[in-house]
Amino acid sequence: MSPLSSGLLGDLDPTSDRAVFRQIADQLREAIDRGRFREGEKLPSEAELVDHYGVSRMTVRNSFSILQGEGLVHAEHGKGVFVRPRPPVRRLASDRFARRHREQGKSAFIVEADAAGSHPQVDSLEVKEEKASQDISTRLGSVRRVLARRRRYLLDGRPVEFATSYLPLDIARGTQIAEPNPGPGGIYARLEELGHRLDHFEEEIRARMPSPDEVRTLRLAAGVPVIHLIRTAFDTEKRPVEVCDTVMAADAYVLAYQLPAT
Amino acid sequence: MSPLSSGLLGDLDPTSDRAVFRQIADQLREAIDRGRFREGEKLPSEAELVDHYGVSRMTVRNSFSILQGEGLVHAEHGKGVFVRPRPPVRRLASDRFARRHREQGKSAFIVEADAAGSHPQVDSLEVKEEKASQDISTRLGSVRRVLARRRRYLLDGRPVEFATSYLPLDIARGTQIAEPNPGPGGIYARLEELGHRLDHFEEEIRARMPSPDEVRTLRLAAGVPVIHLIRTAFDTEKRPVEVCDTVMAADAYVLAYQLPAT
DNA sequence: CTCGCCCACTCGTCTAGATACCTAAAGGAG
DNA sequence: CTCCTTTAGGTATCTAGACGAGTGGGCGAG
Structure with a gap:
């Protein structure tokens, strides 16, 4: 019937x-x-x-x-x-950049994916020097040129986010950070080895509808927004040492934060 | 021409x-x-x-x-x-629930709006006891009934978010928290007076397209997602004492967090 | 039995209108 | 001058139909 x-x-x-x-x-x-x-x-x-x-x-x-x-x-x-089925969501916990994770030699993405029992992948890696945009320059403290590391993350074959890290050339040039594979623990581990002990991160979160480019890159269905996260890493001298610009498929993520009440 | x-x-x-x-x-x-x-x-x-x-x-x-x-x-x-003009965004800083703000007798929303030079309003206040949903019950530690406080926030006349706070009845019933006006410093100040010194908050963030209800309540334009934030407040005995479920117009907000690198 | 073709069903795109209603400005009645 | 009506130009909704193109099942040839 x-x-x-x-x-x-x-x-x-x-x-x-x-x-x-x-x-x-x-x-x-x-x-x-x-x-x-x-x-x-x-x-x-x-x-x-x-x-x-x-x-x-x-x-x-x-x-x-x-x-x-x-x-x-x-x-x-x-x-x-x-x-449309509601896909299982991936949780980004606020301790994802804790030093103890880096010291185990795994990047934040891999650690979380493994914990969730998923199969993580990284592709479309591009590392190059380029001119900093106005916004990036401001966030990094008036630098003109930066090292940009672009990559896309997939979970069980599905693209879920793509991200670009920007680092000041005087820090990153000629180091392993400028190599396609930054080594165990990712670029944050390398930054600490270079003497930039990390102090804290600042994250800005927006949500909006994706551009056509983002729809393609993340294979987004209609009616799925993106979460736009901009993270700045500061070393113990209060210097910004990295800005990471991330666009995530909103139906794949829950962000979790813990705030002190003091 | x-x-x-x-x-x-x-x-x-x-x-x-x-x-x-x-x-x-x-x-x-x-x-x-x-x-x-x-x-x-x-x-x-x-x-x-x-x-x-x-x-x-x-x-x-x-x-x-x-x-x-x-x-x-x-x-x-x-x-x-x-x-469509991009409206000015309101920044939610991660220290917005710091005790020093409460002690000045202002709620988080008012503090931030004043700082931004905007005119804040709160409307459609409803306070009542009701049955806890499965999700709320789980977050509050298996309570059956809760006190629910619903309200909508406007900035310069424009609705920007609406929120519902859920509190266990054994804490809130008969206190000023159950009154429409919870008094200076908001319900967090009252919770601390009642002996529930706040320890930390946990926040979960999602983004999605709004339901027709949400479009009405927030007067959302087409193509504007919502940010769905669920915050749980814990007292120093690690007991969850409040869950706040907030839906925000995504084009009105930037959320800002600060994370330790340790 | 297997392979390949055809066809029915489905959504995607486009045309060419008709009617309704909203907005703003011009113009006329008072 | 003020207020109402008219009108031009705008979007909102809806109809009826045409052709394109992806999917999958049935059926006939081999």
């Missing part, structure tokens, strides 16, 4: 001033929220909804596009429209 | 396999990024673009809907489509 004849969806209210396509979207959303359609399940096809509601196809598509914008559903060409 | 005859926008590439409405969106996006259209400025009308590109109106509208989903533009019925 078709899901439509079984009362999953109601009728339209022609007296309502709410647009028809919104009413349809409302009914589908409610059905999803109530679990009438489960995660990964296929919604009625456009043609079925056209029949059920007696509207034109564009109106039905308009409804779907609302739900897509909310990140509730995703369409697959030739197959149908499906309830 | 019309912006269209002045070369702001190019032509379509009929040989490209990129959909026409995407090509148009690309050109508009690029023009915005390059500053050809400034913040708040009106884009060419649908009719003008129909003429310029020689496509149907639905195609042009489709392009606009892409840019809206990206949060780049917003349409005003009867007026036009405008480049």
